[in-house]
Amino acid sequence: MCSEDPRPPVPPRGSGQTQRLQALPREKMVQKYQSPVRVYKYTFEMVMAMAGVEYVSFIQKNTVNWKERTLLIEAHNETFSNRVIVNEICSYRAHPDNEEWTCFEQSASLDIRSFFGFESTVEKIAMRQYTANIKRGKEVIEHYLNELTTQGIKHIPRWTPRATVATTETMPENSRPAIAPLPDLRVESSELLAHSSTKEPLTNLCGQETLPTTSDADKLDADYIERYLGQLTPMQESCLIQLRQWLQETHKGKIPKDEHILRFLRARDFNIEKAREILCQSLTWRKQYQVDYILQVWRPPQVLVDYYTGGWHYHDKDGRPLYILRLGQMDTKGLLKAVGEEAILRHVLSINEDGQKRCEENTKVFGRPITSWTCLVDLEGLNMRHLWRPGVKALLRIIEVVEANYPETLGRLLILRAPRVFPVLWTLVNPFINENTRQKFLIYSGNNYQGTGGLIDYIDKEIVPDFLGGDCLCNIPEGGMVPKSLYQTEEMLENADQIKLWTETIYQSATVVKGAPHEKLIEILEASSVITWDFDILKGDVVFNIFHSKRAPQIIRKDSASPLVPLPSGNNVQLIEKSWVLGVDYSSVETPLICREGESVQVCTPALLHSSKTC
Numbered sequence: 205m206c207s208e209d210p211r212p213p214v215p216p217r218g219s220g221q222t223q224r225l226q227a228l229p230r231e232k233m234v235q236k237y238q239s240p241v242r243v244y245k246y247t248f249e250m251v252m253a254m255a256g257v258e259y260v261s262f263i264q265k266n267t268v269n270w271k272e273r274t275l276l277i278e279a280h281n282e283t284f285s286n287r288v289i290v291n292e293i294c295s296y297r298a299h300p301d302n303e304e305w306t307c308f309e310q311s312a313s314l315d316i317r318s319f320f321g322f323e324s325t326v327e328k329i330a331m332r333q334y335t336a337n338i339k340r341g342k343e344v345i346e347h348y349l350n351e352l353t354t355q356g357i358k359h360i361p362r363w364t365p366r367a368t369v370a371t372t373e374t375m376p377e378n379s380r381p382a383i384a385p386l387p388d389l390r391v392e393s394s395e396l397l398a399h400s401s402t403k404e405p406l407t408n409l410c411g412q413e414t415l416p417t418t419s420d421a422d423k424l425d426a427d428y429i430e431r432y433l434g435q436l437t438p439m440q441e442s443c444l445i446q447l448r449q450w451l452q453e454t455h456k457g458k459i460p461k462d463e464h465i466l467r468f469l470r471a472r473d474f475n476i477e478k479a480r481e482i483l484c485q486s487l488t489w490r491k492q493y494q495v496d497y498i499l500q501v502w503r504p505p506q507v508l509v510d511y512y513t514g515g516w517h518y519h520d521k522d523g524r525p526l527y528i529l530r531l532g533q534m535d536t537k538g539l540l541k542a543v544g545e546e547a548i549l550r551h552v553l554s555i556n557e558d559g560q561k562r563c564e565e566n567t568k569v570f571g572r573p574i575t576s577w578t579c580l581v582d583l584e585g586l587n588m589r590h591l592w593r594p595g596v597k598a599l600l601r602i603i604e605v606v607e608a609n610y611p612e613t614l615g616r617l618l619i620l621r622a623p624r625v626f627p628v629l630w631t632l633v634n635p636f637i638n639e640n641t642r643q644k645f646l647i648y649s650g651n652n653y654q655g656t657g658g659l660i661d662y663i664d665k666e667i668v669p670d671f672l673g674g675d676c677l678c679n680i681p682e683g684g685m686v687p688k689s690l691y692q693t694e695e696m697l698e699n700a701d702q703i704k705l706w707t708e709t710i711y712q713s714a715t716v717v718k719g720a721p722h723e724k725l726i727e728i729l730e731a732s733s734v735i736t737w738d739f740d741i742l743k744g745d746v747v748f749n750i751f752h753s754k755r756a757p758q759i760i761r762k763d764s765a766s767p768l769v770p771l772p773s774g775n776n777v778q779l780i781e782k783s784w785v786l787g788v789d790y791s792s793v794e795t796p797l798i799c800r801e802g803e804s805v806q807v808c809t810p811a812l813l814h815s816s817k818t819c
Contacts, residue, residue, distance in 0.1 A: 240309075240426045240441050247360065248273040248298045248306045270363035273298040289315045307425075424448070424462065433466055434573040443474045450480065454803040460487065463563070463575050471611030471640065481743065484802040486609045488740040491804075495553060495609075499561070502554045507542045507690055511535060512551065513683035516562065517580075517676075518667045523570040524615045525562040525577040526663060527555065528680055530671075532585030532621070536595040538686025544697035545598045552602050556610045563613075576615030578662065582672065584621040591625070596632055603636045612640070618662060619647045620672065716746055723779040727756070741799050748797040748805065751780070753790035 264279040275296040281288065292312040299305035352358075424445055429436060436444065444466055451459040459465070465483065472478035490496055504512070513530035520526050539548060559577045566574040619626075626649075634642070646662075653659045659668060668674025714722045726735055737748075784790055799805050 240424045240429055240445060247304055247362075248296065271365075273362075287317055289313075289317065309423075432567060432573055433462060434575065440469070440474050443469055443476050443479075447476055447480060447483075450802070451483075454800065455487075458804070461564075464560070467575070467610075467612040471638070480802055482608070482611075484740065485742055487804070488742060489609060491740070495557070498550065498554050499557050502550060504551050504554075505543050505547060507539065507686060508547065508551055510681060511539060511542075511683055511686050512548075513681050514555070515678075515680040516558070517669065517678055517680070518663075519566060520578040520616070520663045521661075522578075522615070523566050523572070523574050525559055525566060525574075526580060526667075527559065527577060528580045528582070528669065528678065530582045530585075530680060530683060531590070532583045532623075533683035534590075535683060535686045536590055536598075537592045538688075538691075540595060540598060541691040542686050544692070545594075545601070546697075548598065549602055549605065552606065556606060556613065559613060560610075576613050578616045578618065579614060580618045580620065580659075580663075582620050583623060583626060586623050586625055586629070588625060591628060591632075596629075600633060600636055603633060607636070607638055607641070611638070614641060614644055616662065617641075617645045618653075618659065619645065620653045620659065621651075622647055622649045716744075721778060723777060725756070725779050737805070740804050741801055743801060745801055746799050748799050750793040751790045752793050753784075755784075755789055 264277055267276040267278075268274070277292075277294040279290075279292045281290045290312070292310070294308070294310045297307050299307050424441075426441070429441060429444070433444075444462070447469065448459065448462065448465055451465070460483075468483040468486070469476070469479045472482065494501075511534070513534045515528060517526050517528045563574045563577060626647075648658060654673060659672065665674070667676045669676055669678035669680075671678065716722045780790065786792070797805070
């Protein structure tokens with residue numbers, strides 16, 4: 205599936221260009237681990253003194269460069285290499301912004317080629333075992349560094365070149381630490397390497413070095429993750445880093461914030477493939493409907509301002525922003541007839557966008573990660589009027605959109621004063637709510653929310669709203685019935701300016717299957733024009749081609765045999781006739797471009813008048 209934006213400053217009549225997308229087969233994945241950057245607040249020389257890197261064992265290759273202050277450790281297994289392939293790379297280097305600190309990174313890949321049909325399961329178990337002790341590694345190194353300081357070793361001179369030209373790059377005797385080197389702690393993190401050695405450069409399945417190539421400015425360090433994203437296991441950290449790096453490579457640096465990526469990973473239990481799929485779909489949705497700009501451009505109609513009974517109200521005891529919705533006091537039918545479903549949906553999306561922004565602000569205020577908010581729903585006044593079928597239909601659509609694009613943003617949902625009609629509404633909406641989200645619901649009927657175990661367990665007594673028996677004035681519209689004089693016809697709602705901005709899109713969608721290319725014709729009308737293609741690959745890999753021809757496909761009436769026939773496998777359209785000969789009737793403009801799953805691709809093609817070739 206792809207969304208495309210064929211916006212030509214359209215090119216010269218008499219010639220044209222055709223875009224073709226073709227599906228590609230999938231590749232096999234192996235289990236991988238990538239650590240964040242771990243920072244030791246000691247100099248590189250102190251860390252090296254502890255690690256004992258001058259001794260090279262048979263299970264790994266250590267390359268230390270005292271001049272550049274770097275250490276590279278490479279390892280892979282030889283034993284059972286016909287069944288199991290383990291690659292690992294560790295690196296130490298001076299911190300780019302503070303020479304008194306040292307950075308450490310670690311990456312590994314595990315590929316079990318043959319294990320009686322249980323390869324995938326064994327790979328996951330082995331990788332979990334591998335990462336189980338990784339975080340302890342930093343604690344151990346910190347312990348021995350502290351031991352050095354207790355021995356009075358707080359500074360080790362840096363390497364300096366000798367007066368004479370040295371034939372090998374080693375540390376001078378007078379610059380080396382005067383203590384016995386300790387065992388290599390890195391090897392202890394994985395017993396899989398206990399009988400292995402390294403003799404050639406390590407590569408991944410694509411033939412590239414497995415050492416991360418991301419620039420220092422784009423890397424995540426462990427302290428940042430803990431401060432702004434929360435406590436993660438080593439494997440969860442690795443999933444975040446891998447998905448983030450993949451987005452940087454495929455989306456040209458235009459990637460969502462780390463908190464947003466992490467929410468999608470949590471929504472799929474840190475399954476990278478599943479999280480990547482729903483995240484890419486959401487990113488395409490955001491681009492298609494310009495959701496990133498909603499807080500800047502969206503101005504709700506006055507009817508929503510006056511009668512939409514929801515608003516932000518301080519924060520809960522965990523520091524989460526608190527949103528209160530008095531659903532029982534809302535005239536859902538009147539709002540739908542006055543502003544329409546699209547306006548209400550966009551208003552809800554603006555609330556979600558604002559919620560994410562407030563979480564970031566609270567993270568700074570409270571000094572700990574705040575990645576979700578709390579919603580308090582007051583149902584007093586809910587009756588059969590709220591079960592009006594178009595209203596329920598609109599509610600279900602809103603839930604579906606929010607669940608797909610704002611996963612793990614709801615920390616807790618407090619439902620208060622649920623009336624007898626509530627089970628009917630719950631039965632309708634329950635199937636559309638994710639299981640992880642349902643577990644965050646707390647439902648109170650009548651006045652059960654008062655007292656211990658109720659509302660004051662989650663929000664401070666001082667901010668309990670007045671309409672719930674508290675002393676705090678809550679600045680949220682009281683709702684009421686929307687005057688019928690504000691109702692609009694369906695035609696008026698469809699033509700409303702704020703809805704046009706929301707529903708109109710220049711993107712189109714197509715399903716491309718293997719052996720059934722999807723082709724798009726752009727007619728060239730003006731010389732020196734430029735065709736811009738902007739599309740997203742939601743699932744699978746495709747090949748993108750641009751062809752040029754002075755002939756145009758014949759447009760034949762539907763009741764005739766037409767070359768412009770949608771293929772039975774989807775909504776693909778094939779324009780190039782079977783009788784056409786490549787190089788005679790049409791020509792290839794550029795080398796085919798392979799587009800991988802999840803990539804966001806932008807292609808600009810200058811079009812030349814009366815030319816069969818375009819640069």
